[in-house]
Amino acid sequence: MEVNRRKMLGQQYVDRRREISTNYNPLHPHIYQLQDSYFVKEFLDIVNYAKSKTASSEELVKMMSIENAERVFSFQIFTKTFCKEFMEEITCFESTNLPKGRPNTMNNYGVLLNELGFDEKFMTPLRINYLRPITRLLFPDWGGDNLDSHKAFIVKYKIGEDLALNYHYDNAEVTINVSLGKEFTEGSLFFGDMKWVPVDETTCTEYQHKPTCAILHRGQHMHGALPITHGERYNLIIWMRSSETRNKMCPMCDMKPTLVKTVGYGDGFTKQSDVSLCSPL
Ligand SMILES: O=C(O)CCC(=O)C(=O)O
Numbered sequence: 001m002e003v004n005r006r007k008m009l010g011q012q013y014v015d016r017r018r019e020i021s022t023n024y025n026p027l028h029p030h031i032y033q034l035q036d037s038y039f040v041k042e043f044l045d046i047v048n049y050a051k052s053k054t055a056s057s058e059e060l061v062k063m064m065s066i067e068n069a070e071r072v073f074s075f076q077i078f079t080k081t082f083c084k085e086f087m088e089e090i091t092c093f094e095s096t097n098l099p100k101g102r103p104n105t106m107n108n109y110g111v112l113l114n115e116l117g118f119d120e121k122f123m124t125p126l127r128i129n130y131l132r133p134i135t136r137l138l139f140p141d142w143g144g145d146n147l148d149s150h151k152a153f154i155v156k157y158k159i160g161e162d163l164a165l166n167y168h169y170d171n172a173e174v175t176i177n178v179s180l181g182k183e184f185t186e187g188s189l190f191f192g193d194m195k196w197v198p199v200d201e202t203t204c205t206e207y208q209h210k211p212t213c214a215i216l217h218r219g220q221h222m223h224g225a226l227p228i229t230h231g232e233r234y235n236l237i238i239w240m241r242s243s244e245t246r247n248k249m250c251p252m253c254d255m256k257p258t259l260v261k262t263v264g265y266g267d268g269f270t271k272q273s274d275v276s277l278c279s280p281l
């Protein structure tokens with residue numbers, strides 16, 4: 001039953017990807033290919049430092065903001081121009097009648113970026129060449145040095161549509177969450193504790209997103225998004241996965257996964273494009 005559902009989801013992805021690549025005319029074709037010029041200098045400095053032979057996590061975090069929640073770090077990543085063009089691209093795609101898979105069962109809006117064609121030349125080099133040197137130092141215990149796949153998507157909150165996101169953990173070892181804009185009030189992220197800590201023993205802290213900035217956290221660190229009270233909020237979310245870590249235990253059901261072949265990265269369980277039978281969010 002679950003195997004068939006998985007196969008059907010895989011086929012739906014292939015069909016949507018084909019239909020979108022045939023019929024969608026990108027508004028800003030250049031942004032589908034990652035370039036250094038999309039990043040602010042401070043972020044490139046962080047990456048260069050992280051790549052250096054003598055880099056240490058202690059020195060690396062001094063180049064970032066350390067947030068109130070444990071092991072949550074923030075830094076500016078993209079330029080304003082890039083964020084604007086990226087959001088214009090998403091808005092342009094949203095306005096079409098082309099098919100759209102939604103990021104997960106918690107979001108009714110938003111866009112899966114692999115369907116739009118952002119994986120090969122944008123998200124994959126971003127993960128390998130820029131983010132992994134950082135996660136290698138900050139999250140070695142969560143497969144930070146071998147995050148070998150990802151699921152990248154846009155979440156969107158707007159008055160009259162989705163306003164907030166329930167308290168949850170991600171189907172990820174490490175998550176990066178980038179605020180793209182547009183203009184919004186409220187809508188802070190809140191962090192509790194790791195998922196195995198009872199809720200009544202948890203104290204939450206808030207983080208107010210700032211457009212162009214990224215927040216990096218462990219996927220199993222419980223969090224949610226408070227309602228926006230005005231405007232529109234778009235965020236780029238990349239759930240980064242380590243097959244080595246999750247092949248031993250599925251982060252969603254805490255059991256050893258049973259694998260079934262799929263297309264694309266699936267849920268990131270092996271390097272051979274297989275997917276677990278565990279249900280994602
Ligand atoms: O809305 C946000 O900033 C958080 C989104 C999130 O946590 C998720 O999609 O997993």
Ligand SMILES: [Fe+2]
Binds near residue numbers: 168169170223
């Ligand atoms: Fe999340």
